[in-house]
Amino acid sequence: GGGEGNEATDGDNGGGDSTENNFTVAMVTDVGGVDDKSFNQSAWEGIQAFGEENGLEKGTDGYNYLQSQSDADYSTNLNNLVRQDFDLVFGIGFMMEGAVDEIAQQQADAHFSIIDAVVDQPNVASVLFKEQEASFLAGVAAALTTETNKIGFIGGMESEVIERFEAGFRAGVQAVDPAITVDVQYAGAFDKAELGQTIASTMYSSDIDVIFHAAGGTGNGLFKEARDLKANDPERKIWAIGVDSDQTAEGVVEAGGEEHNIVLTSAMKRVDVAVQDVAKHAMDGDFPGGETTTYGLAQDGVGLAPLNEELENKADIETAVNEWIEKIKAGDLTIPGTLAELETFSAE
Amino acid sequence: MSFMDILVIIIPSTLLWAAPLIFTALGGTFSERSGVVNIGLEGLMVIGAFSAIVFNLTFVDALGAWTPWVSLLVAMAVGALFSLIHAVASITFRADQTVSGVAINLLAVGVSLFLVKFFYDKGQTDIIQKGFSKIDIPVLSDIPVIGELFFSNTYYTSFVAIFVAVIAWYIIYKTPFGLRLRAVGEHPMAADTMGINVTKIRYIAVVLSGALGGIGGGVYAQSISSDFGHATISGQGFMALAAMIFGKWHPLGAMGAALFFGFAQSLSIIGNSLPFLENIPNVYLLIAPYVLTILALTGFIGRADAPKASGVPYIKGSR
Amino acid sequence: MEYVIEMLNIRKEFPGIVANDNITLQLKQGEIHALLGENGAGKSTLMNVLFGLYQPEKGEIRVNGKPVQITNPNIANELGIGMVHQHFMLVDKFTVTENIILGKETTSRGSIDIKKAEKDVREISEKYGLAVDPQATISDISVGMQQRVEILKTLYRGAEILIFDEPTAVLTPQEIKELIQIMKTLIKEGKSIILITHKLKEIMEVCDRVTVIRKGVGIGTVNVSETNPNDLASLMVGREVTFKTEKTEAKPEQGVLEINGLNVKDSRGLPAVNNLNLEVKAGEIVGIAGVDGNGQSELIEAITGLRKSESGSIKLNGKEIINMPPRKVTEAGTGHIPQDRHKHGLVLDYPIGANIALQTYYKRPFSKGGVLNYKEIYKKAKSLIKEYDVRTPSEYTLARALSGGNQQKAIIGREIDRNPDLLIAAQPTRGLDVGAIEFIHKRLIEQRDNGKAVLLISFELDEIINVSDKIAVIYEGEIVAIVDPKTTTEQELGLLMAGSNQKKEGVQHADV
């Protein structure tokens, strides 16, 4: 329980240099940076929203972030923020697990939260997402969209989080039609757009017409390829599915004199929601220290972005997706989070 | 997948991959042929990618369809300008060329990211709306087989790259400038006694490497990454350096090596969908391009000699 | 005006040294003018000033009576001055034609017209009798041809005044003959020549006048017809010099080096040494005479372990050493003064002191348990530098900064000091002045007198005849004859070296 630790720190901060007695919050990004169009950005949006809501300003006396240039910087950055007396410090990304774990032990009075990993310390609130639920919906949408019955998945590097995306996505496709094949390929990197593009090119030219990526910057290559193909042949029906945030903006392409968009939808992971939620609890003296909170559909922590307007069967897909959402929210269906679970998964 | 299907995928992606490497490796070839080692290629690509993207984002409304090409020219100019730093250090101030190259790499990343933050107040730019895109080359793509393999679903920039490689070959091996360039890189004092201005030739060569490296970065950014951030150029410059050495400091060799890298990379990706490679762990495919390169170097390329005077500042009257 | 070139009171300083101090040199139209001086006297410097590579601190240069400023080689070229440098200024990877036209290319529509250039090169080469293959790559052609390329470079640019800086140092006797012929042709064509050489014989043979400099100072100019080699030598060195090296009769003892049926291939895989037999006894100097490229280099490399032998036997003191690694061969008792001192003899970026230990650094007292004792090394270096008169500021000076002669002395000191049973000396005096040559010859003979075997390889017949106790003539990788230096003549040797193996009295045949 973080209960006792909580009071003590709050008192501490009251007497600290936070003159207006603000509740201050900060985060450390991983190397992707605060505008990675992915979870760092989402987290920062959450913190900004929280700050605005509570009348805070960016700075050492309100809310702030530090960017890491390498893995070695996580610890220094987290420590630095603690030393600046921020009341709550977020570590964004599973890469920070080790650093948060260690510092949480050393700075027992400080409060931390880690995204995408579990750190078992009384002063750390761990935040996980049911990415599989979002990607399940994406899978459903993909399966209802494909005309070739072939779908692609591009992963960045193999990791637990990306595995959840993969398992959920494949489950979603399978739930609609087990006959549809999903071609899975990992790029081995999150920042190699050319790899993403080549993989996408391979997939699209082997009859795959919908590709979902969970690959960060590598995914830029997917969008590039899809836009190019569309521009080259406006009649061609190809789609890409975004990840983490609504990536609709990446899909705009001018083809045959008209504006099209090749982004079908995005499997959203609402880090912003989770961050605001944790911060709010902490401010209210209800810091979920030592606990792991998993944000899923039920908590609005994940979701599916609006579907593409150009879809012919948009309404049908929407209906189907909503049905699944209800089922999942109702607890009638557990989406597999690992490939092992996927093997035994059945939508019935 | 039939063999033809495989080729239809591999060839365009090889060309896509190779284009930025070809430009940059050609730049390296000019510089090193004149006797100036240039491990700053990575930095020159960074600067090229940065300026192309910033220019593209800023002027896309005014320039329309021509935006990527004009941006490429800007990348070329900025790259050339930036390489002057390397030229001044290593030619005029007799700097250790490797050190100066390292400085170029560090400086390019620092300056461009600093400016991105300064201009946009964030760590990476938006996505450009008008990049180079895939096209079927008119007429040529209609040729049976060849057209589908080489001229469909491809990029103009890849063919420009190959064309520039041929031009570079012509310049280096067929023109007086090329003869002088090579002489300066092999034996600057001999060139000097023949009345050739060693300093001038080396400056031209280094600036050319900056221009071509800038184009390489600009092509990469506008045909592949579509934006600019800290990871946009991460190692491509070093691959270009490797292509230059692999190609034995010969423009067509460098082009061939860049195409080989592109091919190996594509193969490693398409490998996943080949029946006989399907079940091997991903890691083998990931390392395949690099291992293939090493094997190729060991197996059939044999020894490559750098231009004799490369890395040595020319000081009149010393020996 | 009868002088085409006048260099008046030239002074050129380098940091800490005055290389040229008030030197005057006047070149008449149509003459061959020798410039003579010891190593480091300042000859090359003076010529580099004339060619625009260095700027003089003081003095005046006049061309055809008109004062000129020669600030770079381009201006020299325009004034009709061409220079054949001591160290060739050729791009190895280029063809003959490319080297010649470099900087003054014939073009058609922006690209080099190589066909026309080759034709032009062929034309001048025929006009002046300078046989070259315009399409050959420099690294593939002989030193003699490289030099002809250097000459063609100047003629291609229309040079009227040619400077030759030690052109004969690197040539074989045949090539020297050819070069002298070429110079005579050039004079006939109306050119004027400045020739730097250490070989007094050559001066006597072709030159009209000679200017002598000593330690940067001009000693004077004399007509060749009014002087003789002895006078020139003492003028140059400032003391009497003996030419004929004094030596007593050799007292050969047991065989030290015995080679039987040796076969070695060259770098291209062609046979270079064929079934060669040779013996060198303790207490004698065997000289190997031959035209360059007849397997001398391969023979030395095979003995010293630098090159693999195909078959045969090489015995040192009765022990088989064929195909042993170089270090084993060295330790078995050989010393080697290599032909190319920059490539093999020295690590130019090491101090001269460290170079002294190049063969022995791993042995006591220089190294104990893998740890070097630099104190001992530099102590040794210091004493050798003194003993062998190596002129260097200190033993810590980089080998690169020493003049060729002094580099050579250091190598010789290093090799002789190890007191090897067999000393292989390959072209030990190439490019050195008479004083240095005398010194080195003395050392070789001393070694012999101490009961050691010496194998001398040289293209200088003078040297071979003067120093050796026995001459082995090599031709196409075989020892074709063994002759006695006391009874042979240069003509006879020349014929044997050219492969005309007539049986003559007094000529022993190797295969006997």
Add this chain to the structure above:
Amino acid sequence: MSNRTKNIIVPIIAVLLGMLVGTIIMLITGYDPVAAFGALWNGAFGDSYFTGETIRQITPYILAGLAVAFAFRTGLFNIGVEGQLIVGWLAAVWVGVAFELPKVIHLPLAVLAGAAAGALWAFIPGLLKARFRVHEVIVTIMMNYVALHVTNYIIRSVLSESSDRTELVHQSASLRSPFFESLTDYSRLHWGIFIALICVFIMWFILEKTSRGYELKAVGFNQHASEYAGMNVKSNIIISMVISGAFAGLAGAMEGLGTFGYAATKGGFTGVGFDGIAVALLGANGPIGIILAAILFGSLKVGALNMPLEAGVPNELVDIIIALIVFFVAASYMIRMFIDRISKKGVK
């Protein structure tokens, strides 16, 4: 002015010039240089924690610098320090987690494993260079990528069950110490700094004092003369690469056993290996120079992390300053000419 004083003054001027140009850039772009440098200083030496972190960062810099310098001094260009570092890191951690042994055995064993792995990784380019005359620059570049992918694979598939990081190394293999933690307020300072300093001595000793060093340098300067002198050129090339790689592997071991205590999958290079090139070159490939250059870069890198927070200046500014310093050192001829002119004037 004597050459010796010049050799000391030139880098100092280079550093000052770098700072000066950095200041000018800040003035032009409207940032506050005083605040920036203040933040930089505080971030590097502001309190014992930051000093500890700075020294921690210096440790791998010294070793990576040694690796580059050692190869350089023997005529080789090792761009593969990064890859050798990564495999050294993995190997050290592997030994650290796989065994349970008394500390006197375990720690040295783990450290040596790191060195051995780096050495092995460098052995390959060394062998290829010696045996097939393959250019070491290309091979080492390629080996960097291979190292990255192979270690990621091993961490996910061998050292863990598809997790993104290994277990923490056992206490008996850790370089951390409670003593340093209390001394530096929980910084990650560890014993590695002494290993690094010992290695500086080792490099100096090998190169300057041993007959092996004499051979290695001779081969680097002139292979022909070395062969003539009976040295084995091929084995010396290999030995040189192996020693260089061992230093690089040690740098990795410092990260694995000290800074982090585990190995994690990596999306990209650590950058330490490449920074090692700058360290070596700024330090003129000499022992003292490398230490000083590592101190400079280490403090700049760690201090920079504090700049965005305390002064609102992007930390890329420090990258610019580092680059400028390297540049001015490279172009030190310019500075020397300048000094000569000044001191001449002074005499007249």
